Amino acid sequence: MNAPDDFTDDTRLTPLRLMIMLFVLTLAGALGWAVCSLPAYSSGLAVTALAELSNSGVLNPVTAAVLNYRGYDTLLEIAVLLLAVIGVWSLAQAEPPAAFEPASPVLLSFLRIVLPLMILIAGYLLWIGSFAPGGAFQGGAVLAGVLVLLRLSNQDRAIWSHEVWLRFCLVLGLSVFIAVAVGVMAGGGKLLEYPRAHAGMLILLIESAALISIALTLAALFVGGRALSDEDSSRASDNGVQPE
């Protein structure tokens, strides 16, 4: 069998493809019809969300929805992020940087200017999330950008080689979230039912922890595998085996 080029797909319209197309078009038609038959104005949950805003501990309705009204969703979503990293780490090891190449001085001086600003912006987004658009997910994405830039310029050995700290930070968001969710039950509330007086502070606490975990999760996915700790790489070089 000569190796077929997988990427140049066969795009001929076979009967099977026609059937798939027919099925998808029917589905799209049905969905489109359903969308068109929706009422043009519907307040959805906006009225309820805004009415409860004063009880939620924050002033931004989106943050209130993410961390208060639908906190259970977000808790599970942060668990999904952790699962994704565990999955990627069990599948592959990060490739060691091919033939260590020092980053260009222009890139390095650019990073010196832009990285502190990005960290500042991540913190700002986290803080402003309580009364304007922003929050842990947006801040986490910016912070992940910092880690990706460090990765691209080969400056991130220090981050990925401290495995204990790395794992601690990856589970920090989920554990703080669970701790708060269960902790509020001690005061007589239900799971995730923040006491009204402390809701704002608790949300900020969860968000700060989630920010770190989200950023590290996204960056770990970019790295694409479990980073080799110093121990692993020295063991590999002792045996004269290249880590895969």
Next chain:
Amino acid sequence: MTLEPYLLYALAGVGLFAIGLYALIARTHLLRKILALNVMGTGVFLFLIAIAYRSEPVADPVPQAMVLTGIVVSVCATGLALALAHRVQTTTGRMVLAENDESGA
């Protein structure tokens, strides 16, 4: 019936979803399948945002919150899918799933 602005975006979301679904089923290359999943996800996000826009005077915050977390989750799902695809490639040397082997050749 006048075309409300939200309707345009919601229908575009449905369209993206359908395009992604077709590519997901019909295309064999794993990268294309992962891209198709992302196009489908984008369609869902666009649809949710459009639906949220129908509310007066401010947009419904709940679908927006779902999209906000959904984007991060879809990035993570993509990362995991890419790691799996990479594993398939290192194991089989091909970027297609085994049952698609003869149809692609």
